[in-house]
Amino acid sequence: MTMEEGPEPNLAPHHHLLDWLEDSASFIPSIPSFFDEPYTEIDLNPYEWWNHDHDYENQQQSIQTPASSTAITTPSITTTTIIATTNQTTVPKSEYTTKKRKQQEEQSIRSQSQQSKRRNNTDNEEGGAENEEDGGSGGGEVQRKPGRKVQTKGSGSGSGNNGAKDVRWAEQLLNPCAAAIHAMNLSRVQHLLYVLNELASPTGDANHRLAAHGLRALKNHLSSIGLAAAIPCGNLDTGGCGSPPKCFATTEPRLFRSALIKFHEVSPWFAVPNSLANASILQNITQENRPKSLHIVDIGVSHGIQWPTLLEALTRRPGGAPPLIHLTVAGSAAPARPFSTSPPAYDFPSHLLRYAKSLDLNLHITQTETLSSITRSPGEILVVSSQFRASNTMLLRSIRDLDPDLVVLTELEDGVGGGGIGGGFAEEFGRRTGVLWRFLESTSAAFKGREFAERTVVEGEAARMLDGGVGEGREEWEGRMKALGFTELAFGEEAMDAGRALLRKYDGNWEMRMATGVAGTGAGAGAGVLLSWKGQSVSLCSLWRVAGTTERR
Numbered sequence: 001m002t003m004e005e006g007p008e009p010n011l012a013p014h015h016h017l018l019d020w021l022e023d024s025a026s027f028i029p030s031i032p033s034f035f036d037e038p039y040t041e042i043d044l045n046p047y048e049w050w051n052h053d054h055d056y057e058n059q060q061q062s063i064q065t066p067a068s069s070t071a072i073t074t075p076s077i078t079t080t081t082i083i084a085t086t087n088q089t090t091v092p093k094s095e096y097t098t099k100k101r102k103q104q105e106e107q108s109i110r111s112q113s114q115q116s117k118r119r120n121n122t123d124n125e126e127g128g129a130e131n132e133e134d135g136g137s138g139g140g141e142v143q144r145k146p147g148r149k150v151q152t153k154g155s156g157s158g159s160g161n162n163g164a165k166d167v168r169w170a171e172q173l174l175n176p177c178a179a180a181i182h183a184m185n186l187s188r189v190q191h192l193l194y195v196l197n198e199l200a201s202p203t204g205d206a207n208h209r210l211a212a213h214g215l216r217a218l219k220n221h222l223s224s225i226g227l228a229a230a231i232p233c234g235n236l237d238t239g240g241c242g243s244p245p246k247c248f249a250t251t252e253p254r255l256f257r258s259a260l261i262k263f264h265e266v267s268p269w270f271a272v273p274n275s276l277a278n279a280s281i282l283q284n285i286t287q288e289n290r291p292k293s294l295h296i297v298d299i300g301v302s303h304g305i306q307w308p309t310l311l312e313a314l315t316r317r318p319g320g321a322p323p324l325i326h327l328t329v330a331g332s333a334a335p336a337r338p339f340s341t342s343p344p345a346y347d348f349p350s351h352l353l354r355y356a357k358s359l360d361l362n363l364h365i366t367q368t369e370t371l372s373s374i375t376r377s378p379g380e381i382l383v384v385s386s387q388f389r390a391s392n393t394m395l396l397r398s399i400r401d402l403d404p405d406l407v408v409l410t411e412l413e414d415g416v417g418g419g420g421i422g423g424g425f426a427e428e429f430g431r432r433t434g435v436l437w438r439f440l441e442s443t444s445a446a447f448k449g450r451e452f453a454e455r456t457v458v459e460g461e462a463a464r465m466l467d468g469g470v471g472e473g474r475e476e477w478e479g480r481m482k483a484l485g486f487t488e489l490a491f492g493e494e495a496m497d498a499g500r501a502l503l504r505k506y507d508g509n510w511e512m513r514m515a516t517g518v519a520g521t522g523a524g525a526g527a528g529v530l531l532s533w534k535g536q537s538v539s540l541c542s543l544w545r546v547a548g549t550t551e552r553r
Helices: 016-021 054-059 099-133 169-182 186-199 206-224 253-266 268-286 307-314 349-358 393-401 424-446 453-467 474-483 493-503
Strands: 294-299 325-329 363-367 381-387 406-412 486-489 510-514 529-533 536-546
Touching: 169 186, 169 206, 169 424, 186 206, 206 424, 206 453, 253 268, 253 453, 268 294, 268 307, 268 381, 268 406, 268 493, 268 529, 268 536, 294 307, 294 393, 307 325, 307 349, 325 349, 349 363, 381 393, 393 474, 406 474, 424 453, 424 529, 424 536, 474 486, 493 510
Parallel strands: 294 325, 294 381, 325 363, 381 406
Antiparallel strands: 406 536, 486 536, 510 529, 529 536
């Protein structure tokens, strides 16, 4: 199905960027001009015109939870008085030999949980006062000195001690429970599920929310392997974790679009990789000696949010924009992953076509189910942008069959290497909880610990990682790309500068750095760009080209 913009009479002369999202404020991240704007003069606040849609927010129930209501009452399941100390040890992963040892372990974790709740309540109160001063936007700016990281008030809210292992108590319960399931130790599984149910909550700090999502995932896994009936856990839904969380596919389209925009505004999780990809595409076509049409195959998760910035940048290209820009959306060409789905009624092509028309660009948009249906026109530059799909072997082969000029891959990167392949359920589940922890903790910082409908949506979608949406490790998909005849390229300085400029507007715990090759050696070492949160890897963006492309074209 090919979509082209027909005549549209009486187009109102309002700002063309608002055409992209009509009655909703638009997310247009800033990519600096690589030709006429020095990087020292880049506007570091590309979302300065974000305004909440108050009419829409008033329709939502409890978008913002008062700080006093986030405290979670934890009922005691023992008669022992819990004494909080600062020298509690973390939960060991080995099996306990006595019931007393188990009780001591859970007393320590409940003590940490209660301390975390008290910190979260304090942060929420401070965050609420701060946001009242900022007009309630929850996104007040903080002046930063050049080269110095500054953590804004409320950053990492509720995580405690910068996310150190000794306060990541949710993982200290979830991972041993997964190990007990793998070992078929059903009595221990039942015991840990009870404790998780007591502490889990869909609101609160990152630990409580991770416990809630993890508890639901473990229960689903028990049902899938036929063990749910063998564990008499009673009612484990008292923590409010029984109903499925909101996710992209089940969200009303207007809230879905608002969640995408707001999340890109407050978190670089997708914004920085999108910036790197767009800057690399622009640099690639600028190197051509003669004008060519540009064909982009989008196998991604941006749902159209990535492309307005590139379209605007193309208008500032020396010699003008390409005579034709063809966008093929092929998100359904690969199995669905977290963030890849959208509500059935969500339609971004019409908005994007209208925006392109306001820029006087010739944009065609095609949606396809398979990459094999894509045809390449003579003389066009073909670029593939793929996000979180590289673990799919058939997809990579289909990309290779297109013979693209450039491939931009963005993948989750947790530093594990093999990604738990062959390590069993417990190892893979531990890997997923680690990735989700970084997402939830960074989102707490991004939203300053406050509850928003948009935050609930993106976190509910991210929780799908626990059901198997992380994928392989970098070693597997990198090796597969090279076996298919791809060569890794380094990012240009323009792309790196654009990414760094954008990253400076976010929380100071985010970092962007060049990646080392697999095992620190090999071709392409240092070519990819890692995005990390508190020193822990989040995603890797890399560039690839079919070997010999330069000589053949």
